Amino acid sequence: MQFLQQTINGITIGSFYALVALGYTMVYGVLKMINFAHGGMFMWGAYIGLTVTTGLVALVGYASPWALVPTLIAVMVAVAGIGVLVERVAYRPLRTAGRLAPLISALGMAFILESLARNVYGASWKTYLPGLVPGGRVALLGNVRISVMQVLVLLVSFLLMALLYLFVYRTRVGTAMRAVAQDHEVSRLMGIDVDRIIATVFLIGPGLGGMAGLIVGTYYGSFDFTLGWSFGLRAFIAAILGGIGNIPGAMLGGMLLGIVETFAAGYISPQWKDVIAYVILIFILIFRPTGLLGERVAEKL
Amino acid sequence: MPLLKIENLHTFYGHVHALKGINLEVEEGEIVTLIGANGAGKSTTLRTISGLVRPREGRIEFNGHLLNNVPAHQIVQMGISHVPEGRRIFTTLTVMENLMMGAYTIRDERVIQENLERVFTLFPRLAERKNQLGGTLSGGEQQMLTIGRALMARPRLLLLDEPSLGLAPMLVRAIFETIREINAGGTTILLVEQNARAALKIAHRAYVLETGRVVLSGPAHELMQDERVRKAYLGER
Numbered sequence A: 001m002q003f004l005q006q007t008i009n010g011i012t013i014g015s016f017y018a019l020v021a022l023g024y025t026m027v028y029g030v031l032k033m034i035n036f037a038h039g040g041m042f043m044w045g046a047y048i049g050l051t052v053t054t055g056l057v058a059l060v061g062y063a064s065p066w067a068l069v070p071t072l073i074a075v076m077v078a079v080a081g082i083g084v085l086v087e088r089v090a091y092r093p094l095r096t097a098g099r100l101a102p103l104i105s106a107l108g109m110a111f112i113l114e115s116l117a118r119n120v121y122g123a124s125w126k127t128y129l130p131g132l133v134p135g136g137r138v139a140l141l142g143n144v145r146i147s148v149m150q151v152l153v154l155l156v157s158f159l160l161m162a163l164l165y166l167f168v169y170r171t172r173v174g175t176a177m178r179a180v181a182q183d184h185e186v187s188r189l190m191g192i193d194v195d196r197i198i199a200t201v202f203l204i205g206p207g208l209g210g211m212a213g214l215i216v217g218t219y220y221g222s223f224d225f226t227l228g229w230s231f232g233l234r235a236f237i238a239a240i241l242g243g244i245g246n247i248p249g250a251m252l253g254g255m256l257l258g259i260v261e262t263f264a265a266g267y268i269s270p271q272w273k274d275v276i277a278y279v280i281l282i283f284i285l286i287f288r289p290t291g292l293l294g295e296r297v298a299e300k301l
Numbered sequence B: 001m002p003l004l005k006i007e008n009l010h011t012f013y014g015h016v017h018a019l020k021g022i023n024l025e026v027e028e029g030e031i032v033t034l035i036g037a038n039g040a041g042k043s044t045t046l047r048t049i050s051g052l053v054r055p056r057e058g059r060i061e062f063n064g065h066l067l068n069n070v071p072a073h074q075i076v077q078m079g080i081s082h083v084p085e086g087r088r089i090f091t092t093l094t095v096m097e098n099l100m101m102g103a104y105t106i107r108d109e110r111v112i113q114e115n116l117e118r119v120f121t122l123f124p125r126l127a128e129r130k131n132q133l134g135g136t137l138s139g140g141e142q143q144m145l146t147i148g149r150a151l152m153a154r155p156r157l158l159l160l161d162e163p164s165l166g167l168a169p170m171l172v173r174a175i176f177e178t179i180r181e182i183n184a185g186g187t188t189i190l191l192v193e194q195n196a197r198a199a200l201k202i203a204h205r206a207y208v209l210e211t212g213r214v215v216l217s218g219p220a221h222e223l224m225q226d227e228r229v230r231k232a233y234l235g236e237r
């Protein structure tokens, strides 16, 4: 029973990692670059969500979980906007400048996003209004209980991932995205506007990441400006674990990381969970350096 | 008016002066071939036409439109498809997805189906393999896919960069036969080849490139008799 409970908790946290890891992996796919600013964008999702919910609650006079619906949309739009802006001003001008310059630019953007958040919102811990989070638990099986919040979080996360999967693997623009990930030049010869596809990736990745920020913020209740690095780096590791550039890989890597962390904390010791989790991950990478689903695709030389 | 008209074209890669004033014309319906040694600038000529690299000087006119500053992805829409050197198919996409990317600029589903049928008639093998990943195809099949993919846009002008490179002799013959068939179907072709003999055989006219300059041009059957061409490119003493 405890096993089932831990698994559910692990999947919940894993779905957060997965949503954020998708942003790293999609950008890596089309630009072969690690967008270190992605953690910062994710964190801005949590802050913008805070502002929007506070505003909404002030407007209607009471806190209700329904406020999260318009907030989710507002956060997605706002953080997608940040993503597109960052790509346009900090990455696109460096597209042909080798690998190091865009990397430094991404790290710079990460610090800028973090400092901005600290200056705008202050360094103290921020807390979502209590009434926003749906209360209550539902019995699942015997004495295994799952909170209503957890159910919602899982539903939203899996829905978003399923939609993304269908978009990337079943639509014309999604296929173009995979084409761009493989060969920019040939994609242009197909009539694909590569700049536009890259902008689309910076709309979707940060959009998802921003929503994850809101979800994580409300799930844990409180956070501060270090959220971007602490959580963002773990999601980045999840992306590497799944095979960077691979979309199902990011989902799998996120889930696995969440489950391993939760099991390590629950069965061994919360103080040692990071040590145990990352030792396991390092082992996986030793045996599969390209990540779990990386380069699984047949490629003839 | 020629379909493609290139005047005094200069292209640089950094400080490398790759094209030093090329003049070239292609009439509608022709097969024109561009031959020359390694590094002569054949690929660069095609890459400048399709917009992958920008010329520093000169003019490229297609169907009366100046192409110099048109981005590559719009040039496809104007009717030029470029099959680049070295079989660059999308290995992680299926054969069908590769072909659909070739038709990316076409929004009319009916036209796409028509083009697909034409490609499958030309290359029945691709129809058999349509659900396979591009990377699992043999070398010859990959070359069919690159050509089929380019034809999915139904181009008026097809640029082919060394389509026979690295293929077994039997496949080489088949590819040249296919090129002739595509041309007979109404597509104008600008063909770059190392295999000068085979290229001159199917071409109407030819240009010989040496270090970024056109040194000879004329009807293909005449160039085939030319002493310099025979010595330098047809392996005769």
Ligand SMILES: Nc1ncnc2c1ncn2[C@@H]1O[C@H](COP(=O)(O)OP(=O)(O)OP(=O)(O)O)[C@@H](O)[C@H]1O
Pocket (backbone or CB within 6 Å): B013, B014, B016, B018, B036, B037, B038, B039, B040, B041, B042, B043, B044, B045, B085, B194
């Ligand atoms: N990306 C590049 N950067 C710098 N120089 C280049 C680049 N591409 C080509 N060149 C140079 O430009 C010149 C023309 O090259 P190009 O590829 O057009 O030759 P080619 O005739 O197609 O040769 P090949 O038969 O080997 O394919 C060569 O001197 C080559 O070294």
Ligand SMILES: [Mg+2]
Pocket (backbone or CB within 6 Å): B042, B043, B044, B085, B161
């Ligand atoms: Mg070449």
